[in-house]
Amino acid sequence: MTIRARRKERLDRGIKVRATSIYGVSSLKEIFYLMAPWQILILGLLIIPLVLPSMYWQRVICMMCIFALLGIAFDFLANFVGIVCLGGALFIGFGGYIAGSLNSSFGLSPALTIPIASIGGAAITTLILLPCLPLRGIYFATVSLMYPLMMARIIEALGIFGGTDGLPSLATYPNIWVDQYLIIGIVLISTLAFRRLVNEDVGVVLRSIKDNDQAVRASAINVTFFKALAVFIASIIGCFAGAYLTHLYGWVGISLFALDFSILPIAAAVVGGRGTIVGPVLGAFILTPVSESLRAFGTLRIVFYCLIMAGFIVFMPEGLIKYFQRKYHQFEHWIEV
Amino acid sequence: MNLFVYGVVNSITLVLIALGFTLVYGVSRLPNFAHGALYILTGFVTWTFLHKLGINYTAAVFLALIFTGLVGAAIYQLLLVRVRGMPDSEIMVSFAIGVAIMESLRWKGFVGSSFVLSPFIEGTVNLWNVPIDLQRIFIVVEGLVVVALLWLFTHQTKIGLALRAIAQDEHAAMMLGIDSDLMAVLALALGSSLAGVAAIAILPLSNITVDAGYNVLIYAIAVCIVGGLGSWVGVLIAAFVLGFGQILTAAYIAPHYQMVVTLFVIILTLIVRPSGFMGRQKEIEERV
Numbered sequence: 112m113t114i115r116a117r118r119k120e121r122l123d124r125g126i127k128v129r130a131t132s133i134y135g136v137s138s139l140k141e142i143f144y145l146m147a148p149w150q151i152l153i154l155g156l157l158i159i160p161l162v163l164p165s166m167y168w169q170r171v172i173c174m175m176c177i178f179a180l181l182g183i184a185f186d187f188l189a190n191f192v193g194i195v196c197l198g199g200a201l202f203i204g205f206g207g208y209i210a211g212s213l214n215s216s217f218g219l220s221p222a223l224t225i226p227i228a229s230i231g232g233a234a235i236t237t238l239i240l241l242p243c244l245p246l247r248g249i250y251f252a253t254v255s256l257m258y259p260l261m262m263a264r265i266i267e268a269l270g271i272f273g274g275t276d277g278l279p280s281l282a283t284y285p286n287i288w289v290d291q292y293l294i295i296g297i298v299l300i301s302t303l304a305f306r307r308l309v310n311e312d313v314g315v316v317l318r319s320i321k322d323n324d325q326a327v328r329a330s331a332i333n334v335t336f337f338k339a340l341a342v343f344i345a346s347i348i349g350c351f352a353g354a355y356l357t358h359l360y361g362w363v364g365i366s367l368f369a370l371d372f373s374i375l376p377i378a379a380a381v382v383g384g385r386g387t388i389v390g391p392v393l394g395a396f397i398l399t400p401v402s403e404s405l406r407a408f409g410t411l412r413i414v415f416y417c418l419i420m421a422g423f424i425v426f427m428p429e430g431l432i433k434y435f436q437r438k439y440h441q442f443e444h445w446i447e448v
Numbered sequence: 449m450n451l452f453v454y455g456v457v458n459s460i461t462l463v464l465i466a467l468g469f470t471l472v473y474g475v476s477r478l479p480n481f482a483h484g485a486l487y488i489l490t491g492f493v494t495w496t497f498l499h500k501l502g503i504n505y506t507a508a509v510f511l512a513l514i515f516t517g518l519v520g521a522a523i524y525q526l527l528l529v530r531v532r533g534m535p536d537s538e539i540m541v542s543f544a545i546g547v548a549i550m551e552s553l554r555w556k557g558f559v560g561s562s563f564v565l566s567p568f569i570e571g572t573v574n575l576w577n578v579p580i581d582l583q584r585i586f587i588v589v590e591g592l593v594v595v596a597l598l599w600l601f602t603h604q605t606k607i608g609l610a611l612r613a614i615a616q617d618e619h620a621a622m623m624l625g626i627d628s629d630l631m632a633v634l635a636l637a638l639g640s641s642l643a644g645v646a647a648i649a650i651l652p653l654s655n656i657t658v659d660a661g662y663n664v665l666i667y668a669i670a671v672c673i674v675g676g677l678g679s680w681v682g683v684l685i686a687a688f689v690l691g692f693g694q695i696l697t698a699a700y701i702a703p704h705y706q707m708v709v710t711l712f713v714i715i716l717t718l719i720v721r722p723s724g725f726m727g728r729q730k731e732i733e734e735r736v
Contacts, residue, residue, distance in 0.1 A: 195540070242719050245718075249539060252479075253714075260662065264704055267704065370547070374544075413548075414551045424540055425531060428537070
């Protein structure tokens with residue numbers, strides 16, 4: 112009896128083999144092959160605001176970029192440091208409230224409040240998450256899930272920062288182009304910077320913490336310090352997104368701690384491809400417009416991206432980016448075994 | 449006295465909420481973040497059976513429990529089984545499913561004050577001069593009965609022993625012919641039904657709201673973390689600590705701070721004794 116089975120054989124494309132060696136610089140075709148993916152991303156992001164028809168869609172672009180930033184923060188923490196943070200809303204909330212209250216009480220301009228909120232918010236977030244950093248997995252996930260809910264309750268109870276009404280009429284940006292290119296620039300910079308960071312010395316330590324923290328500890332490296340550093344770095348961009356959002360709408364309120372900001376970035380990271388940093392950007396650019404168009408159905412959009420997220424984790428855990436990467440670099444065919 | 453009586457009631461409530469979660473985690477090391485959703489689902493399913501289909505109360509309750517158990521088993525069999533052993537994915541998938549269930553309930557219009565389950569037993573009694581309604585006493589009795597039954601189940605029946613065997617050493621248990629996946633399905637079905645049992649007892653005290661699901665999930669995990677994940681005695685102790693903590697806060701400070709106290713206890717526990725009160729054997733694994 113013979114068992115006939117097929118499997119997919121994958122071979123690198125010739126151009127990939129040539130382009131990744133020293134011959135990569137020898138011809139324009141190879142250089143283009145290497146640069147194309149990044150150029151598409153960068154140019155695409157820069158052109159999008161120019162081609163969009165209406166103000167509404169330009170606002171959607173801003174939201175996309177906010178979710179992309181949160182997605183990058185989540186992806187970095189989950190897949191390069193091993194910390195699953197279910198509370199992206201915490202970053203948004205702290206960044207937003209710091210920027211908002213600085214603007215309304217001291218009248219500082221957005222050019223000052225946003226940097227202060229990014230750094231200050233990141234410092235506070237790191238400080239309050241510090242006690243649970245020595246732990247991993249489910250503990251951290253739970254505590255990070257609790258913080259946003261709790262912050263909303265505290266603000267409600269004490270009536271600080273405008274209580275349930277929030278702080279209205281804050282400063283906004285001078286025009287719609289500043290709106291868009293500010294956040295698009297930050298998304299591009301942070302994508303490239305995080306790609307660089309994870310391959311630096313610090314990044315190697317962080318990745319090894321994810322793989323085997325005992326071994327890192329045995330090498331006389333302070334695990335908690337590096338985890339705190341990672342949370343600080345990730346929450347800088349998270350808090351920036353919050354501060355930016357505050358000045359985008361000129362309003363800050365409890366809805367900054369809403370579940371949307373925690374779940375959609377995770378879904379974006381999963382759809383785009385975990386552990387790639389670019390993945391969340393792609394994911395956010397696919398999910399946010401769909402979620403916006405479902406806004407009429409109320410909470411159905413949360414259901415929608417939860418199901419997409421679960422489906423992707425279970426049935427396509429590699430995510431879109433890695434799938435496209437494979438198609439780009441390799442060709443596949445079936446062979447009989 | 450007032451504080452004592454309501455503290456006990458609150459603590460038993462927490463025990464009921466946390467039992468299902470700790471059972472699943474203890475047996476299959478699977479953090480079931482859909483726990484709160486299953487809790488609230490049972491409430492709405494019972495309500496639907498009762499008011500839309502006109503089934504009598506007892507039958508509706510049993511059908512709802514079976515339904516929730518099946519949903520739990522389906523979640524494991526269809527989704528979670530494929531990501532076993534990857535803690536990040538387990539958390540994300542079960543959380544996504546939980547949120548999806550809760551938000552689709554909200555979308556289907558299960559919001560408002562018309563969603564009330566009537567208490568099994570009406571009326572109030574005075575207990576040491578403290579007026580308390582019979583439903584709350586029923587919760588205490590049910591909590592104790594469920595704990596006792598679970599203890600009997602896990603110590604006396606063959607399936608219960610198999611569940612504990614898997615929890616202690618999965619490989620050794622598999623060598624003795626215990627099907628690990630089957631046991632995990634069973635544990636999840638049982639855990640979901642336990643969430644349902646808690647829901648049936650507790651929900652008649654007020655309206656059924658979707659937001660309660662999130663709170664239940666958080667309190668369940670809080671109790672388990674403080675008590676030590678997967679430990680029965682730990683759950684009981686932690687529930688009493690948190691239960692009395694919450695009641696005292698509500699009485700002397702303000703009800704809004706209940707969650708702050710819970711979080712404070714968690715963080716204190718994590719600093720002082722990271723594996724919880726009773727979670728001895730997991731100390732090395734969970735902590736760096």
